[in-house]
Amino acid sequence: MGATEAVFRRLKSLIQSDDYSVGDRLPGELALAKEFGVSRPVVREALHACATLGLTETHTGRGTFVVSKKESPRLTFAGVDAADLIEARRLVEIPTAGYAAERRTAEQLRHLFEILDNLAAATDAREWVRYDGELHTAIAAASGNTMLTTFVADTRRALDPQSEFLNVTQDRRANSDREHEAIVRAIEARSPDLACRAMAEHLEKVAETIARIGD
Numbered sequence: 001m002g003a004t005e006a007v008f009r010r011l012k013s014l015i016q017s018d019d020y021s022v023g024d025r026l027p028g029e030l031a032l033a034k035e036f037g038v039s040r041p042v043v044r045e046a047l048h049a050c051a052t053l054g055l056t057e058t059h060t061g062r063g064t065f066v067v068s069k070k071e072s073p074r075l076t077f078a079g080v081d082a083a084d085l086i087e088a089r090r091l092v093e094i095p096t097a098g099y100a101a102e103r104r105t106a107e108q109l110r111h112l113f114e115i116l117d118n119l120a121a122a123t124d125a126r127e128w129v130r131y132d133g134e135l136h137t138a139i140a141a142a143s144g145n146t147m148l149t150t151f152v153a154d155t156r157r158a159l160d161p162q163s164e165f166l167n168v169t170q171d172r173r174a175n176s177d178r179e180h181e182a183i184v185r186a187i188e189a190r191s192p193d194l195a196c197r198a199m200a201e202h203l204e205k206v207a208e209t210i211a212r213i214g215d
Contacts, residue, residue, distance in 0.1 A: 071213075086203060
């Protein structure tokens with residue numbers, strides 16, 4: 001379990017304990033960082049995750065307040081329901097990976113491996129999320145279909161916060177890196193079937209992770 005996920009779980013437990021009621025203000029980021037022995041960015045990411053679950057709201061200049069003791073039954077990112085995101089991604093990104101395996105150029109393949117290296121070397125969650133978006137968009141570009149590329153790029157508005165949330169709360173980064181490599185390797189092998197299967201498995205793991213949040 002990563003540091004941010006550990007802090008998130010401790011914060012969630014604290015919010016849902018008898019120590020806090022709806023309307024109470026949480027300690028500031030600096031105080032929480034000292035209490036948990038972590039950096040402020042780690043606390044900030046954990047607080048963002050709590051807000052995504054509908055437990056807290058942060059008001060500039062006033063602080064972060066408990067708004068619910070129960071997690072929201074439906075996750076949304078940039079106003080888009082998480083289940084709708086997965087459904088749309090299955091329809092578009094699975095065949096897109098297959099087209100990429102058929103049509104990719106040597107330069108596009110080199111770029112995909114370059115992004116994999118950047119993902120592995122990313123030093124924080126935000127940087128990793130940026131490269132995650134670049135990889136999925138580059139796979140779509142390798143499909144040679146401009147409509148598919150535009151669709152995948154447009155979905156990052158909602159997918160970037162979802163990706164960050166899952167990595168913070170569920171420590172998905174290492175598994176995602178392995179799944180991403182499997183997709184790129186299938187594209188390298190020019191195997192549409194393997195590429196579609198690898199992308200389907202990746203999206204299924206994301207769906208399973210979302211489904212178990214709150215368990």
